Amino acid sequence: MKKNILGIAELLTALLLTIGSFTIFKACGAHEGKYMACHWAQNAVTLIGTVITLLALLRILLKNKGIKAGLASGVFLLAVSVIFIPDSVISLCMMDTMRCHTIFKPTVIVTACVLAAVSGIDSAVGITKAGKDK
Amino acid sequence: MKLRDLPAADLCRKPIRTAVLTVIAVVLSAAAFGGQLIVISLQRGLDSLEQRLGADIIVLPEGAENKVDLKNILLQGTPGYFYMDKSITDRLAEIDGIEKLSAQYFLVSANAECCTVQVQIIGFDEDSDFTVKPWLKEAYDGRLNTNEIIVGAGLSTRVGHTLKLYGVECKAVGKLEKTGTGLDTAIYASDETVRGLIKASAKQGIAVLSKQSPEDVVSSVYIKAKDGADIDMLAAKINTEIDGTQAVRTRSVMTETADRLNVISKSITTLTVAVPVLAAVIMFAAFYLISNERKREFAVLRTIGFSRSGLSRLVLTEALITAGAGGIAGVILTAAAVLPFVGVIEQKTALPVLAPKVSETAAYGAAVVVIVLLTGSLSAALSAYKLSHIDTGKILREGC
Numbered sequence: 001m002k003k004n005i006l007g008i009a010e011l012l013t014a015l016l017l018t019i020g021s022f023t024i025f026k027a028c029g030a031h032e033g034k035y036m037a038c039h040w041a042q043n044a045v046t047l048i049g050t051v052i053t054l055l056a057l058l059r060i061l062l063k064n065k066g067i068k069a070g071l072a073s074g075v076f077l078l079a080v081s082v083i084f085i086p087d088s089v090i091s092l093c094m095m096d097t098m099r100c101h102t103i104f105k106p107t108v109i110v111t112a113c114v115l116a117a118v119s120g121i122d123s124a125v126g127i128t129k130a131g132k133d134k
Numbered sequence: 135m136k137l138r139d140l141p142a143a144d145l146c147r148k149p150i151r152t153a154v155l156t157v158i159a160v161v162l163s164a165a166a167f168g169g170q171l172i173v174i175s176l177q178r179g180l181d182s183l184e185q186r187l188g189a190d191i192i193v194l195p196e197g198a199e200n201k202v203d204l205k206n207i208l209l210q211g212t213p214g215y216f217y218m219d220k221s222i223t224d225r226l227a228e229i230d231g232i233e234k235l236s237a238q239y240f241l242v243s244a245n246a247e248c249c250t251v252q253v254q255i256i257g258f259d260e261d262s263d264f265t266v267k268p269w270l271k272e273a274y275d276g277r278l279n280t281n282e283i284i285v286g287a288g289l290s291t292r293v294g295h296t297l298k299l300y301g302v303e304c305k306a307v308g309k310l311e312k313t314g315t316g317l318d319t320a321i322y323a324s325d326e327t328v329r330g331l332i333k334a335s336a337k338q339g340i341a342v343l344s345k346q347s348p349e350d351v352v353s354s355v356y357i358k359a360k361d362g363a364d365i366d367m368l369a370a371k372i373n374t375e376i377d378g379t380q381a382v383r384t385r386s387v388m389t390e391t392a393d394r395l396n397v398i399s400k401s402i403t404t405l406t407v408a409v410p411v412l413a414a415v416i417m418f419a420a421f422y423l424i425s426n427e428r429k430r431e432f433a434v435l436r437t438i439g440f441s442r443s444g445l446s447r448l449v450l451t452e453a454l455i456t457a458g459a460g461g462i463a464g465v466i467l468t469a470a471a472v473l474p475f476v477g478v479i480e481q482k483t484a485l486p487v488l489a490p491k492v493s494e495t496a497a498y499g500a501a502v503v504v505i506v507l508l509t510g511s512l513s514a515a516l517s518a519y520k521l522s523h524i525d526t527g528k529i530l531r532e533g534c
Contacts, residue, residue: 096289097319
C-alpha cells in the first residue's frame with residue numbers, strides 16, 4: 001500500500017479526469033440536436049483519460065520497478081498533453097461565459113496539472129530507484 | 135551529519151508532527167490568500183463596471199423590466215433588447231447640463247456561427263461614442279465599415295477573423311479590454327452593419343426585427359453630464375420632460391451591485407480573518423505542546439554543547455521550514471482553486487468579477503507567505519525561549 005501510494009493517487013486522479021469529463025464537469029450539452037465545438041474536446045479528454053487510467057492501473061499491478069517508472073512517465077506525458085486539449089488543441093465555444101469555459105476547461109486543466117505533478121514525482125522517484133537497483 | 139542539516143533531519147524524523155504543522159500553515163495561508171483574492175476580484179469588477187459604463191446617466195424606455203434587462207446585460211451578459219423612438223436623442227440634446235450623449239441599439243443574434251447561443255449585438259454611433267472606443271485593446275485603423283465589428287474580450291473571435299451573424303460574415307477589426315462585466319461577451323457594430331443584419335434576419339424569417347430599425351429606434355442613450363452639473367437633478371429633468379423614458383443614474387445600478395458585493399465581501403472578510411486567527415492560535419498551541427514533548431531532546435543537546443542561541447535557532451529554523459512550505463503550498467493551491475474558476479464565481483454571484491493582474495496576485499501571495507512565516511516564527515519564539523531556559527540537569531535526572 002505504502003509503496004503504491006503515488007500509483008493509487010495517479011489512478012484516483014485519472015478516474016476523476018475520465019469520469020468527471022462527461023459527468024460533473026462535462027462541456028456544454030447538445031443544443032437543438034447539435035453538438036458544439038467543445039463536445040469534441042470533451043471526447044478527447046475522456047479518451048486520453050481512459051488510457052491514463054489503464055496505465056495507472058498497470059502501474060499498480062505490475063511488480064517490475066523499471067516498468068512501473070516507464071508507465072508513470074507515460075502517465076506524466078499524457079497528463080501534460082491533456083492540459084493543452086481544451087481551447088488550445090481543440091477549440092471551445094465562442095463565449096467565456098459558457099460552461100465549457102467556466103467549468104470544463106479550468107477543471108480539466110487543474111486535474112491534469114495535479115496528475116502531471118504526481119506522475120512526474122512518481123516517474124522521477126521510480127527512475128532513480130530503478131537505476132540504483134541495477 | 136552537519137549541524138545545519140539538523141532542523142531538516144528533525145522534521146523528517148517526526149513526519150506526522152511536521153505534516154500537522156505544515157497543514158496548519160496551509161490552512162492559514164489558503165484562508166488569508168483565497169479570501170483576499172475573491173474580495174479584491176469582486177472590488178475590481180465593480181470598479182471596472184463603473185469605468186466601463188463611462189456615463190453618468192443611461193436613458194432607457196420606460197418600464198421596470200427594461201432596467202432589469204439592462205442590469206442583466208451589464209452584469210451577466212444575458213442578451214436583451216428594448217427600444218424607444220430615436221427622436222428622443224434630439225430632445226435630450228436640447229436639455230442643459232449634458233456634455234456628451236451617445237445612443238446605442240441593442241440586437242440579439244439568433245445563432246452565432248460556432249455554437250447555438252445568442253450574442254448581444256450593440257450598434258453604436260462612432261461619431262458621438264465615448265463608452266466603447268476607450269476600451270479598445272487592439273485598435274483598428276479608421277472607421278468601422280459595413281460588416282466590420284468590434285468584439286468583447288470574452289469572445290474567442292480574434293481580430294482579423296470572421297463571425298457569421300444571421301448568415302452574414304462579419305470581420306472582427308478590434309477587440310476590447312477585459313472588464314469582468316457582461317459587456318465582455320457583446321459585439322459592437324455600426325448602425326449600417328446592424329441594418330444589414332436586420333435585413334439578413336428578415337431573409338431568415340425573423341421579420342419582427344425589421345420593424346425596429348436603427349433608423350427609427352434606439353435602445354439606450356448614454357449621457358455624460360457637464361462638470362459641476364447636479365446629476366440627480368438632470369436625471370429628474372429628463373424623466374419629467376421626456377415621456378416614455380426613464381433616466382437611470384449609473385450609480386444607482388452600481389449602488390445595488392455594491393450593496394450585494396458588500397454583503398458577500400463582509401462574509402468572506404469575516405472568514406478571511408477568523409480562519410487565519412484560529413489557525414494561528416492552533417499553531418501557537420501546537421508549538422507550546424511540542425516544546426513540552428521535546429524537553430529531554432533539548433536537554434541532551436545542551437549537555438553535548440549546544441548554546442541557548444543555537445537551540446533557539448534550531449527551533450526557529452524548523453518553524454520557518456514548516457511555515458514556509460505550508461504558506462507557499464497554501465498560496466499555490468488557492469491560486470489553482472480560485473483563479474481558473476473566476477467565471478463560475480461571476481455566474482454564481484451575478485456580480486462583475488475581475489481577477490487581479492499576475493504581478494498583483496504574486497505580490498498578495500508573497501505578502502501572505504511573509505505573514506505565515508511571521509506567525510510561525512512568533513509561535514516558535516515562545517517555544518524556543520522556553521526550551522533554551524530549561525533546567526538540563528533536572529530534566530535528565532527526573533525525565534520531565
